Amino acid sequence: MKKLLLILLCVPLIGFGQNPNYSEDIAPIIYNNCLQCHHNGGIASLSLETYSSAVFNSGIIQHLTSTGEMPPWPPDTLYQNYAFENTLTIDEITKITDWISNGTPIGDTLLLPPMPTFSNTSQFGTPDLELQMPTYSSTASANSDDYVCFSIPTGLTTNKKIRAIEIIPGNPQIVHHVLLSIDISPSSSVTTTTNCMGPTGKMIYVYAPGSVPLEYPQDINSIFGVELAANSSISLGMHYPEGSFGQLDSTKVRFYFYPDTTNIRQISTDFLIQNFTFYLPPHQVTEVSASFGPTSEDLSMMSVFPHMHLLGRDMECYAVTPSNDTINFIRINNWDFEWQGFYFFEKFIKIPNGSMIYANGHYDNTISASNPNPIPVTAGLNTEDEMFIFIFQFLPYQLGDENIFIDSTYISTNINYPNINNSDKQQILKIVDILGREIPHPNPNQPFFIIYDDGIIEKRIIIE
């Protein structure tokens, strides 16, 4: 009679796998972390769907992954962790380097993970409201971007409760980001505002290439959402990058509502941190800071949206509680206007009543290729102005909020971005004894280790 004892589970061994091959080691990284942008017809012009494309671009892939430029994920993950984080581990970066220095072997293609699929069909079913901006021709020139806002009337005659939001870029290759807000001033036609870095009104969602749709969290006790008032408009703040001149776009936003009778816990969006009075003299780096508080009740923070324009260099925001604990929200070490969004905390973060929120950041107004003639810059909404804000999505705290995962519902309904690292796809690489010697099969009553291809090691013993 054999008994199997599982003594120790899941010890990742860094540095394991010095002979990585494409099928087992590299394709899983690319499929999971790159293809959402680098597929045919995706935002990035380079498709990385095939072995040959990965090999052909291996040099630049190695460079951009080791510098951290790809995949793009601006927040510092040593400071705070987020839902939907897309970063590579040191181990994954090492695998890419080792794979290239070993001559990019393909391995056994039968072991390739399933190719993720990308389509415009929604994971949420039929939208309850779909709004589309008029077809627009980008006015971006060879060296300046186009920022334009469209305010589109919803035509709603009753208030609705938003469950999920999805942006479908009309022309994914030129839509660099979309800032979405609710504009409550009634209007009967679409308003277009040029030179617009961001829409006015209550910001609720940001699309950037690769971003996931927003589905508000739910658990047994709480259903979260946002009210969309009757007669309001939806503003799309569009960003088309340089070089897109003359290309057409007509981006859509889709809303999914809860039944009208649903009791939702309404999420607020607010510019908790803002400084609209700073001045950035030319030829220097200037620090800007701001604070908020003390807060007047316990709050549950869901997400943060840090925002600067083109001179921004870095920014950081955190809370200090009455008992002097520091709670980190976000730190961006290399601000890049091209990559911005709401960053959702893994779980709601509780900020106790009486806390202060602090933020600081730096602007670089010295001579550079993108800023050849520095001039004095002040705070403002236009491209040539600067901003220093942190928008938060939050609500009054209720007991247990800090245990609610923000993306738990997303994971369960996720069809577009399969998590291919799950354990049923693990392959056994080898079995070793306690001294690390490979053995053909385990011996009873002696501990042994199963080494899987994803770096996980299990220690087991069969007792006879």
Ligand code: HEC
């Ligand atoms: C969120 C979207 C996104 C993700 C995820 C992403 N990229 Fe990119 N990548 C881009 C964009 C946008 C560019 C800009 C150039 C373009 O349009 O191809 C780019 C550029 C590149 C380039 C340079 C292409 C060139 O011709 O100059 C390489 C190589 C690259 N990415 C590799 C990767 C790898 C490897 C991963 C995954 C580890 C990854 N990227 C993840 C969006 C993304």
